Amino acid sequence: MSAPALSDFVLANTTLTPVPLVPEVLLHSAVEAMDLWELTDHDxxxxxxxxxxxxxxxARHLLDHPGLVRDKKVFDLASGSGLVAIAAALAGADSVTANDIDPLSLTAVRLNASANGVSVTPLPGDQLDSDAQGADVVLAGDVFYDAEITALMLPFLTRAAARGALVLLGDPDRAHLPRDRFVRYGRYEVPVPLTLESTETRNATVWRI
Structure with a gap:
């Protein structure tokens, strides 16, 4: 799809609504995951x-502790909607890059950043062999949802931490999270879509490598 067609698709299938745990942020969000998934024809x-x-x-943790990202160069891995990237920008980051391999995601990032009045730079393509553009802070929300993805993400995040970046992760107790590699920063009870999680709330933890 062309860039205008991607924007039209996102806008036609979502509604701009506040994020439950982070009402300071508005996102173009859908109601039914399965119906939208069929329309995207993605794996x-x-x-x-x-x-x-x-x-x-x-995102909640960054807004409550803005000193973690204020005046820093930030890289958000597997950005999805851009929620975490937008929170970093709102918390005062000097620059924020939102990386994702899905063109629809990067379109959503642009639209959501604009809706929240912040500047976020979408970065396409697989960046897992990169140094996260030398970012001071590397963020990742909910990336350990299966074993294959975990095996791909973890080396990237570990390298970033080894060169001195602050690496923060948000995870709702996914089975593949390697807890022995991280230090817990905070824990939250998060409202979630019932159709996605089969529950109305999930506990989620912010971790640091």
Whole structure:
């Protein structure tokens, strides 16, 4: 799809609404995941169309502790809707890059950043072999949802921490989270879409490598 067609698709299938745990942020969000997933014809669910629990927890944490990102260069991995990236920008980050491999996600990031009056730079493509553009802070919300993805994400995040970046993760107790590698920063009870999580709330933790 062309860029205008991608924007039209996102706008036609979402409504701009406050994020439950982070009402300071508005997102173009969908109601029914399965119906939208069929329309996208993608292998993966439309991660860009919902405020996932791990991302909500991490976004809340950044807004409550803005010193973590204030005046820093920030890289948001697997950005989805851009929720975490937008929270970092609202918390005073000097620059924020939102990376995702899905063009619909990057379109949602642009629309959501504009709706919240912040500047976020969408970055396409697989960046897992990169150094996260030398960012001071690397963020990832809800990226440990299966074993294969965890195996891909973890080396990238570990390298960033090893070179001195602050690496923060938001995770709602996914089975593949390697807890022994992280230090817990905070824990939140997060409202979530019943159709996605089969429950109305999930506990989510913010971790640091």
């Amino acid at each position: 993966q669910p439309p991660f860009w169309a919902f405020p996932w629990a791990g991302g909500q927890a991490l």
